[in-house]
Amino acid sequence: xxxxxxxxxxxxxxxxxxxxxxxxxxxxxxxxxxxxxxxxxxxxxxxxxxxxxxx
Numbered sequence: 584x585x586x587x588x589x590x591x592x593x594x595x596x597x598x599x600x601x602x603x604x605x606x607x608x609x610x611x612x613x614x615x616x617x618x619x620x621x622x623x624x625x626x627x628x629x630x631x632x633x634x635x636x637x638x
Contacts (some may be wrong), residue, residue: 587613 587609588614591598592610616622 589609617624
């Protein structure tokens with residue numbers, strides 16, 4: 584796996600990730616990008632935003 588960094592922030596608070604969770608999230612997200620049309624493996628960065636609706 585190419586050197587990859589990942590950060591998790593919830594409501595403005597950075598959440599520390601242990602090695603297992605870091606590797607799991609990197610693998611899941613980078614693997615998912617590879618199957619998306621027009622993305623492939625030649626990407627440099629990814630940003631995802633999740634927000635609860637109706638709260």
